[in-house]
Every structure is written in C-alpha cells, then in structure tokens.
Amino acid sequence: xxxxxxxxxREHKVARRSFLKGAALGSVALALPSRDxxxxxxxxxxxxxxxxxxDKELKKVLKRLEQEYxxxxxxxxxxxxxxxxxxxxxxxxxxxxxxxxxxxxxxxCVGENNQSRDPQIQWITVLRFKKGDxxxxxxxxxxxxxNPDKVPEEGYFYMPTQCQQCENPPCVSACPTQATWKEDDxxxxxxxxWCIGCRYCMAxxxxxxxHFNWTGPGIPKDEINTKTHYLGNRPRYHGIVEKCTxxxxxxxxxxxxxxxxxxxxxVGARKFGNMLDPKSEIRYCIENKRIFxxxxxxxTYPKFFYFFAT
Amino acid sequence: xxxxxxxxxxxxxxIVKGSRGYYIWIGILGFFMLLGWSTYVIQLKRGLIVTAMxxxxxxxxYLSNFTFLVGVAAAAVLLVIPAYIYNFKPIKEIVLxxxxxxxxxxxxxxxFIMVDLGRPDRVWHLFPxxxxxxxxxxxxxxxxxxxxGYLVLNIAVVFYVMYRIAHNMEYSMAVxxxxxxxxxxxxxxxxxxxxFLYNGLPARSxxxxxxxxxxxxxxxxxxxxxxxxxxxxxxxxxxxxxxxxSAISKIAELIAYAMGFNLFLFGAEMFKEFxxxxxxxxxxxxxxxxxHGYHGLVPWLWTALxxxxxxxxxxxxxxxxxNVVTLNMACVLVIIGVYIEKxxxxxxxxxxxxxxxxxxxxxxxxxxIFVSLGVWATGALLYTLMLKVAIPIYTGRLRFARGAATVxxxxxxxxxxxxxxx
Numbered sequence: 078x079x080x081x082x083x084x085x086x087r088e089h090k091v092a093r094r095s096f097l098k099g100a101a102l103g104s105v106a107l108a109l110p111s112r113d114x115x116x117x118x119x120x121x122x123x124x125x126x127x128x129x130x131x132d133k134e135l136k137k138v139l140k141r142l143e144q145e146y147x148x149x150x151x152x153x154x155x156x157x158x159x160x161x162x163x164x165x166x167x168x169x170x171x172x173x174x175x176x177x178x179x180x181x182x183x184x185x186c187v188g189e190n191n192q193s194r195d196p197q198i199q200w201i202t203v204l205r206f207k208k209g210d211x212x213x214x215x216x217x218x219x220x221x222x223x224n225p226d227k228v229p230e231e232g233y234f235y236m237p238t239q240c241q242q243c244e245n246p247p248c249v250s251a252c253p254t255q256a257t258w259k260e261d262d263x264x265x266x267x268x269x270x271w272c273i274g275c276r277y278c279m280a281x282x283x284x285x286x287x288h289f290n291w292t293g294p295g296i297p298k299d300e301i302n303t304k305t306h307y308l309g310n311r312p313r314y315h316g317i318v319e320k321c322t323x324x325x326x327x328x329x330x331x332x333x334x335x336x337x338x339x340x341x342x343x344v345g346a347r348k349f350g351n352m353l354d355p356k357s358e359i360r361y362c363i364e365n366k367r368i369f370x371x372x373x374x375x376x377t378y379p380k381f382f383y384f385f386a387t
Numbered sequence: 388x389x390x391x392x393x394x395x396x397x398x399x400x401x402i403v404k405g406s407r408g409y410y411i412w413i414g415i416l417g418f419f420m421l422l423g424w425s426t427y428v429i430q431l432k433r434g435l436i437v438t439a440m441x442x443x444x445x446x447x448x449y450l451s452n453f454t455f456l457v458g459v460a461a462a463a464v465l466l467v468i469p470a471y472i473y474n475f476k477p478i479k480e481i482v483l484x485x486x487x488x489x490x491x492x493x494x495x496x497x498x499f500i501m502v503d504l505g506r507p508d509r510v511w512h513l514f515p516x517x518x519x520x521x522x523x524x525x526x527x528x529x530x531x532x533x534x535x536g537y538l539v540l541n542i543a544v545v546f547y548v549m550y551r552i553a554h555n556m557e558y559s560m561a562v563x564x565x566x567x568x569x570x571x572x573x574x575x576x577x578x579x580x581x582x583f584l585y586n587g588l589p590a591r592s593x594x595x596x597x598x599x600x601x602x603x604x605x606x607x608x609x610x611x612x613x614x615x616x617x618x619x620x621x622x623x624x625x626x627x628x629x630x631x632x633s634a635i636s637k638i639a640e641l642i643a644y645a646m647g648f649n650l651f652l653f654g655a656e657m658f659k660e661f662x663x664x665x666x667x668x669x670x671x672x673x674x675x676x677x678x679h680g681y682h683g684l685v686p687w688l689w690t691a692l693x694x695x696x697x698x699x700x701x702x703x704x705x706x707x708x709x710n711v712v713t714l715n716m717a718c719v720l721v722i723i724g725v726y727i728e729k730x731x732x733x734x735x736x737x738x739x740x741x742x743x744x745x746x747x748x749x750x751x752x753x754x755x756i757f758v759s760l761g762v763w764a765t766g767a768l769l770y771t772l773m774l775k776v777a778i779p780i781y782t783g784r785l786r787f788a789r790g791a792a793t794v795x796x797x798x799x800x801x802x803x804x805x806x807x808x809x
Contacts (some may be wrong), residue, residue: 122508126512126518126519129519196436202743204743204744214666215666215744216740216742216743216744217666217669217740217744218744219743219744219745221743221744221745238743247588247589247590250521250524250525251525251526251527251588252521252525253513253520253521253525253527253528253531254509254512254513254518254519254520254521255519255520255521256512256519271509271512271519272505272506272509273504273505273506273507273509273510273512273513274435274504274505274506274509275500275503275504275505275527276445276446276503276505277525277527277584279442279445280445280446280585280588280590280591280737280738281588281590282590282742283589283590283742284742284743285442285443285741285742285743285745287442288442289435289442289445289505290434290505291434291435291436291438291440291441292433292434292435292436293434314506315434315505316434316435316504316505316506317505317506318505375589375590
C-alpha cells in the first residue's frame, strides 16, 4: 500500500491568541446578553478551540458541558477527551461479498453515537445496486431508500458508505475555522463547539459523510448513550456539522472496543484495527485481499478499504 | 475636530429630508426589512430546518444571492477602468455612485453569508487573530479577506473623495489613483476567489471546471453594469444629478462585449460536456433537460439562456442600445438572466446528483425568500441613504466652507474634478 505523507499537526500560538481574545472580549461584550446572565453562557461563548486548551482549561470545559447536558437531557453524561494512542493508525475494512444490506450497522451507529432520531441523522448509508449496473466511480444508479421485506434481495448487491477517514481529507482543508482536523491516529474529528455551520465541508466531502443539524437534535432521554467522547458521540447542537469518528469513545480506550458497526454486523463483513500493527486483521486484509477505495481518482486516500473475501 | 463632527451630522441629517416619494420608498424597504428580519428570528430559533436545504443540497438560495451580488460588487471596476485610466469624463462623473453600489453589494454579501451560517454567534472563530482562520488552506478564509478588503478599499475612496468635495477641496490624484488602480485587480480577485470557492472542490464535478472563474467574471460584467444603467436613469430623474447619455451608452456597449464573451464561454463548456458525454454530464443534463424525471430547474435555465441571448443582440445593436425602451428591456433581461445563471443555476446543480448519486430537488421555502428579501431591502436602504448624503454634496447643494467659498452650483464642482487630471 502506498502511504501518503502525513502532515505534521498545526502549531497554535496560544499566548498571542489568548491576548487577542481578551481584547475581543471587550468589544464583543456590547452585542451579547447582559452580564447578569448566567456565567456559563459567557464561558460557552468564549470557549477556546479544543486544540488550544491546556489540560486545566479542558477539564473545566468538560465539567461545564456535563452540567449543561445534565440540565438539558436530565441524565448524567460522562465526557472523556482521551488523546490518540501512540503507534496507532486506524484502518477499516469492508467485505462487500458478505454484506447483505440489513442496515443493522446504521442503527447500531445511531444508538451508540447519539445521533438525532427526529429529524433522522445517520452516519452510515447503505447503497443498493442492481447487479450489472455501474457503481464504482459513478454512483448515479445507487439506491439509498430500498425497503424490501427481506435481505439480501435476488439480483442486487450492497455497498455501505460512511466517513472514509481520508489521509488527504478535502473537508479539513475546506473548513474556514479549523473546526475539523485529522488526529494523529488518523480519525477526522469535529469540535462541535467551534464549528460555525457554514457547511463548506459538506460541499467538499466526496462521500456524503458529513451531516448537518438543521435543527436541535431529538434524542429520547432513555436512549442516550452516556459514555461519550468530546470529539465523538456527545450530544450535538443545532447548526453544526457531525460525522463518523470510528467510535472514538470506544476505540481510543485501553483495552479498546470495536466500533458499534463492526460489533453488530451479523455476517462479519466489517473489519477494524491498527494499520501500524503488522499482526492486525486490517493489515492482513490489506496485504492479502484485492482492496479498493471509493473514488480513488480524487486522491483522498481513504483509510476505509473495500474488498471481496470470497 | 468639533467642526468635523458638526459637519458629519449636518450631512447625516440629509437622510430625513425628502419628498413623499422618498418616504414611500423608505416605507416599502422598511416593510421588507421587517418581514425579512422577523423571519430570520424564527430561523435562528428553529434552525436552518425552516429552509429547503438538506444534507443532499446543503447550500441554496442564500449562497445563490451571495454569488450574484459578488458579481455586482466586482462589476464596479468595469466603470473604474474607463473613468480613471482613460479619463473618460462622462463616466468619471458617476463612478463614485457605482463604487457606492459596490459597498452596498458587499454588505449584502456579508449578510447573506451570515443568514446562511448555522451558528452566526460563533462567526468570530473565522476572524484572523481572534479565531483560528484556516488560511491559506480554506478558500472561504480567502473570500472573507478579499471581500472585506474590497469593502474597506471602496469605503476609503468614496469617503475621501466625498470629504474633499464637501469641503470644497480638490481631491488629490496621488491619493485616489493608487487606490483605484489597486481596486481593479482586487475587484477581479473577489469574483475569482468566489469562483475558486466552488471550483476547488473535486467532489463536485459541475463546479470543478477550469472555465468557472472566467465565466463568473464575464457574467458579472453583464449584470452589474446593467443594474447601474437602470439605477443611473432613476437617479437623474429623481435628483438633480446630471448623467450624460454618452456615459450610459458607453456602459451598454461594454455589456455587449461582456455578454458576447459570456455566451462564448457558455458554448465552450456546453460543447465539452455534451460532446464528451461522460458521467460528469449529469448536472448539465439535470439543468437543461432533466434527470431521471426531475426537472425542477429546467424552465429557469432556458429562460436565463433565452434572456441572455435576446439581451446580447439588443446591446450589440447601436440603435437598440441608444433607445431608452430597448436599452432598459435589455438591462432587465440581463439582470434576470444572470441572476438565474449565477444563482440557483450555479449553486444547486453542484449538489445534483449528490456525491452518493442521490437527486434531491431543491426550491427555496417562504422563509428563505422572505429573509432574502429582507437582506435585499437592507442593502437597498443602505444605498439609498448613501446617495441621500452624497448627491447634495456632489451637486454642490451641500458644502462646508474650506478652501474655496461655498458654492451652490453643480458646474463648479465639475470644474474642480476635471482639473484634477491624471
């Protein structure tokens, strides 16, 4: 496999920015709620970019967010901010010869990642194709809304898509505020408190992987997954973009857990692991199967590999 | 200093003095502003779900208007070139008013971006130094810089020239000329960067064509000046501003060339797409003939094409462009034609079919139309108020003694402008 160059993380000059932010505070203050308003509104408004916070600031922010969620949803939500594990670069494999198009992955993902049920937001899209139709580069014949009594259907095959976690992600270069970036373990994340909702990343993404909260997310209280990550499945806000993070709240733990979609797949079509570990399953797939990636002509270098095991 | 402040307020007082027609006009604008901004409050509360935009078509009517207006703002340069470089006097006298139009247009652009944001409260994240602007990687960051730079540049020129005229002083060409020369590439850059904003997305084949930026400029040089021709005719009717027929005729001639070029580029793109007939044809197919039974934009795009063609021949013929009726008809046709072509006809097909092959037909909701009307009305009000202050100063009815004695006659000022030769 040809590995594209991994760009070094951007440096942020904290001191200069915090000074300027202080200066900004004064001028913006005029246009905002009165000083009598709850102090947390101000803390929320001036919350720093995730990557510019030091450990102390981050801890404070996590505490405030947990309080906000408790007030809003009436459940205690635990937000971690686990850093990327060293020596790990996540990769994902999908065996198209096994996929039966049941969409269990779609709904496992919705539940695990606190996606909005009303209106519906789904990070995984399963596409159905008629056998013999064109499908690799031109998805015009894809059907996303198939609804049969039973799967798999005679004469059709299925291709699930989700965020391809590109090594060369067009969404990251498009974002005007650096609210989305590639972490050292290869996962593309969004700071939901920094995104301004311009949706330029959605125009840039070739895989339809980014989803916008057109209104406040609707999640039933008793269905909330309370084990969350700041960059992953904590409940989102209206007016911001969200996307698949390879279940960052599961995969970044030691011992880690498979992403929900991998765990649920009834036919074992989904593979996941550390591409830097020579003994991992994903490395085996890459080295022994004939893999391909979606829209290779765009040079996005997805870390999401399709293959046919049989 | 105290004098200056006093003068400023005297000048500002002009905006409350006006005829009945003026107040009716302000009233109409006020109505649409109220309608727009109250709808916007609902949008803020409920989210962008009140629009017809969805994940499949994530930009719509707001960005369409934004794109069209960047063209209007950029087109001011078309008048600046003959005015200052070749010293073509009839246009030089009115160039300030087209620069004011550029100011109003940029304000509207910024408002359209703001109403399109999911989180306008976080817009400061985008600013250099305060936020974390993704420069130079994001084209949206570039657009923020060039649009605001263009705004500042135009405000500086207009304010400086107005200030000097108001105080009966000749404005210094040493100050104005470098700014004006700079504004020419800058105007081209705002429309080029806006084109690149779409152009730089390989995921969307419809936008990812190298002809996009030239087509943007060519069409902007049609619609912007056409709008100005109409505004200038209104202005000379309702105010004592004198605008010569030769100025209008010259602008009309320039539109003919621009439209000819625009149609040529259009033809070049159509040939490439339809003759090659690759998978990238789909958005064009959708626009002009419909795709898989979806025809939402077909009547609009044909209207645009036919309007642009008729207008081209009207502008091309000297007899038609010197006749008030056919000239104004051509202007209206061009404005509508380009508004469709560089608005909905550009933004929406970028998303159809979507990256996963889905077709979602987009048409703006009432909320989007009301909010957009509100933005247009706010921009029109801004332009009206600028003119209300600028015209009396320009024609010499409003002057503050300094330099020469106060003059109440428009001929005097024209003398002072032309004496400041290049």
